[in-house]
Amino acid sequence: MHTAAEKKIISLLHDREFTVGRRSSCDQVVAHSAVSSIHFTIYTVKFDDSSAPLVYCWDRSRNGTFHNRRIIGHDRRILLSDGDELEIRHACSFEFHQQRAGPWTAGDPTLDEDRPHIKDYEISSRALGHGTFGRVLLATERKSGRQVACKIIDTRGNSIRMIKAKTEIAILQRLRHPNVVSVYDGLVIRNRIYILEDLITGGDLFSYLSDGENMSSIPEAEALLITFQILKALEYLHRNNVIHRDLKLDNILRVSQHPGARVVLIDFGISKYVRDGARRMTTVVGTPEYAAPEVGFAGLAPAAGTQRKFAKTEKSGYDKKCDLWSLGVILHILLSGISPFYDVSQNSKRMALKAVSGKLDLSNQYWKDISPAAKSLVRRLLCVDPETRYSVEECFEHSWIANQLSVLESIYQEKIVAGWQPPPDEQHRLSLADSQSADGDGGLV
Template sequence: MDKVLGVLEVDLESELDSSPQFIVNHFQIEINKVLKLGRNTEECIYSVEHPSVSNIHCVLWGIRFDPESVPLCYIKDMSLNGTMVNEQVLSRDVPYLLSNQDVIQLPNGAKFKFSAVKSETMSQFMTGLRIKSEWDRWKIVPRIVGSGTFGHVLVAEKVDHNMKRQVAKKTVSYAVKVINTAKTRMVKEATILEKLNHPNIIRIHQSCVDALGNVYIFQDLISGGDLFSYLAKGDCLVPISETESLIIIYQILLALKFLHSNGIVHRDLKLDNILLHTPEPCTKVVLADFGIAKELSQNTKERMHTVVGTPEYCAPEVGFKADRNIYRSFSRTATLDPDNNGYDSKCDIWSLGVITHIMLTGISPFYGDGSEASIIKNVRTGKLNFTARQWIAITDSAKSFVKKCLQVSTFNRCDVEEALHQVWVEKHTSQLERIYKKKVLQLSSDCIKIDENIDTFAVVKHKLPKSVKLSPEKNPNKRLKLFSNNI
């Protein structure tokens, strides 16, 4: 899969006021690599020396879920004086999806032209899919950001007919999931999510069904890709540091605590269903795809008896008694025999354990040779190999966390509250809370930096940790600040 998704070209005729050390006039936007524009000569790919330009003025990045998906490039303004795209001001801290030949302009007049490596032709797209271009207060833009067997995910904009703007400002983009038929699963997903409000759970703004039976689910546009594509490099998944893994796991645990306390079990937790706001360390993550989630009766000990989910992440008690062919299609369901004791919300904790294992080592713990029979056999035994070389640099507390999540016996497996009190998480709770307030809730002016010399987190009034690629290359103009595994 090609790493380059777009090119940013410097307009040499604009008022650059650039640092003399930057002589390249075009830059490649690669998968999971964040580029920065601003005054900072160490962090920015192109330094613009002008008082109206912020230290880090704006950032750009590209994502691509897989070789068949559409490449997507985003820009986010982070400045005091604003960034313009095609002479319209971007909303601060809100990602904007770039289109081919867009012109980016900084306050001093410096201009950059964006060129997409692969430009999509969408002229008759809406007509061919028989999708409405407007619905209620929404306008659907013919830009695909995702596709699947269910249908497509497009960009949508909220229309406010009463708003009078003093300046031409770019509309905030949302996502709309359009399902080709009114499948019960999708209607169920919208019904569950519309009742939820948590920073780490995808937010649904509205859902509706048209005369043709198409379901429209309007939700937040999450622009950093999913956790699977973030870890992917070629045909392999590349591990990330314990620090970065822990920050992601902490957010997922808070989301699961909220879900489970409200009687909701996700049941399909996996890398693909964890979305990132930006493809860089310390980013906010959200849980998505609640199509097979289960809403249990409150204040009861109701258990579930349906085989669902993805085998690689699926807890053993969810059931393997059904026909093996069930697993050839994700999310297809079958009912277990009535004598089975069923399962509860701890099935999500098992999935979390698998995710943690993959993030720390790049290895799926029960994948075996990749066949259904191999996965099912390994999941049933629950045997973990902590002697593998991938675990050598991992702390005992992290191993203990994974082991506690991946107990075959649900009696021995931790629930979400117990997971939050595992040593790996609990000894860093105060520091994790500070990071959470800054990066997720955005309540603090303090930024976060990881101290590489001590076994803890340090909060300092300084820049956030540098974005790193999955396999960083040496760059004389860019100093990488890698997280320490020493936690």
Template sequence: MPHNPFAKQPDTYVKKKEYTFTKTLGEGTFGIVRSAKWNAADPPINVAVKVISKKILKGHDEIVQDEMDVLKGLDQPHVVKFLDWFESKDKYYLVFEEASGGELFDRILQRGRFTEGDACRTIRAVLSAIQYLHHHNIVHRDVKPENILYRTKEEDANVVLVDFGIAKHLKAEDEVLTNVCGSFGYAAPEILAKKGHGKAVDMWSLGIITYTMLCGYTPFRSDDPDKLAAETQRGKIEFHDRYWKNVSPAAKEFVKSCLTVDPSKRLTADEAMKHKWLTENRTETEASHDLSLGLRENYRKRWKTAINAVRASTKFRTFAALAADGKTGPSESGDEGTGAAAADGEEEGRISPPTKSELYSESSSRDGEVEDADYLTGDEGEDARTSQGQANGDAKDVGESGVKGLVNKLQGAKVSS
């Protein structure tokens, strides 16, 4: 149904008056995340509000409903809490607890010393979230450092798993998903090979995070997307002595068990929870050796820059693929080029990247009163524009063919999950 700028506001829109919106926390596939105070709570609390433009959805509003269905009822210390939702004529607003302590690796770099014992405790916390989801037949499908946040800035703050935008609630324990989705560098080999996937993809992503946390760089490091996909599907893991000599054999075995190419042989969340690396006491060397040097030397300067450069050009692609799942007709043609081309166009039933005005503004209501705008002003807006411009500039350095290769791998042909 075409968007009607003169339509009456939905009934739930009255809830927006309960919130005082402040800064924009980030931008992503769906739109933006804004910080707000929920004044109706007793006492008022700070929250993060995910703002999704309906124009981006192009009638596929079930994508938002699916995310809410996944989140409703979840209650685990390391899974972000979904609190409320409402909508306007132009947008959906999903309200979450605010995790204000920073991203996983950024926080590690800020704190300085970080030992294998610290890594073990952190991975165990993230794994407990994955295990909880899997027990509820939910696959997150986008486990990565940017989606692991600290709840507060306190030294002993918990980590929480966030962003369930492409999570899937399985209809059956053995349901096989076939759409190509995930994030550059963390997607499992069976996703890239389009062989069908399930819960095991989250364990692969956890293995990538664990490897990177222990040495500062990822196991598969090509900045060419096609070569990275090939490396991922080969699954050859190396432990270079310079960064791994003080890491325990148990940690290496845990990593290899998570990064097993065959998903049927990969550690499950339940098996991982019982792994000796997570259950046995550390030796004195393992407990004292500082791992943060590797992250300082490698992650920030090399890997994260390369990853962000490619993601800047492709961040709307996986969302477009999700919208196509079963909505525009399944296809097993294997024509990987069509997916990338369609994402950029206005083909019926497909989603195109939104403009800034679509992300940050509301249309006028019937009586001429303009809704509260979700736009950036002043320094905040300039900072965001500068950041986006820099990211787009970085993306050009990756090379056009490399970007297209990644788009093809992470979106692929239109297939149904």
């Protein structure tokens, strides 16, 4: 921290917010007329023990907090990187340092080779996450200075992987909803696809519930608000004939770390657009812990009682009700801290067979303070038979939600999505790098 009178080092803790402002309760008090009562807050998001914390600055001022000489904007959040400068003009400045910023911060020849073709964005080497698809890096739109997430998928010449990645962009560029991640641009360069999308700054639901070893539940009222938002997203997706197919805690992000934050569905890599809205799917995809029985992870289903009916369903495929089963698993975890069909061996077939049995225990100690209405909705969602499983519309009519619907709608409109805006039409597009790749294989998706 630098002021006219002093220079000092401030240590940040990953599990504590740090506030700067004029108010006496701030961690760093700056008594200057240009400083707001709470000017900005520094907070961290840590996904797991193996990853370095992501450190964000939340601009809470009206006068403005400047990040590397660009104003952040009231109520906006930006990710900090080693060497960044924050400034409250005429009052003080801060230089941020983080020794371990995570993997992929060193030179990247492949990325360096592609950068000249990515004209509208500056792609950093700062890693936000990674998965089987590839990695996510921090990027900045050159014109506006807005930070975005850049998802990089290296298809390695695999045509099926290329088609899936293009499908993800094609689906997402059609969608505009506050609870669905927004895509600003998509570029194809040689065998790599770059998806530029919203930078969501509050971490995922999994890290929110996990302490590294165990999962914990959250208050029922908070679980209700999260479930309501997921249903809003699914209502929109299903009306537009999009089935997510991999709904899970890891794929639901929060825009802030505070209870009541807006949640956003991400990772549409295996989503499906069904043109007529009725055609059934047969591909076994998703995450076994969250997958509906009819998706088929169990392989050959036992042929007895309820399972005989399931065997018929599995053979005939599945539809959008698979997303509702996944929501049931998520709601079960939110309320109890326990995944209903998880197997410690992480064997996908064992988890699938547990799901096929449909056995739920909502009477143990983890459920003693949960309302009968909440338990009822969990049972309605985790129905093995998709024909009796609740749809999105039936969920909104269920007493757990319907009895609070007016309050939920009010909170949703006035607090959660009040400041959200979809990407402008001219930016919400799919494009190629303006310059053709060296081997000339660019083409519209």
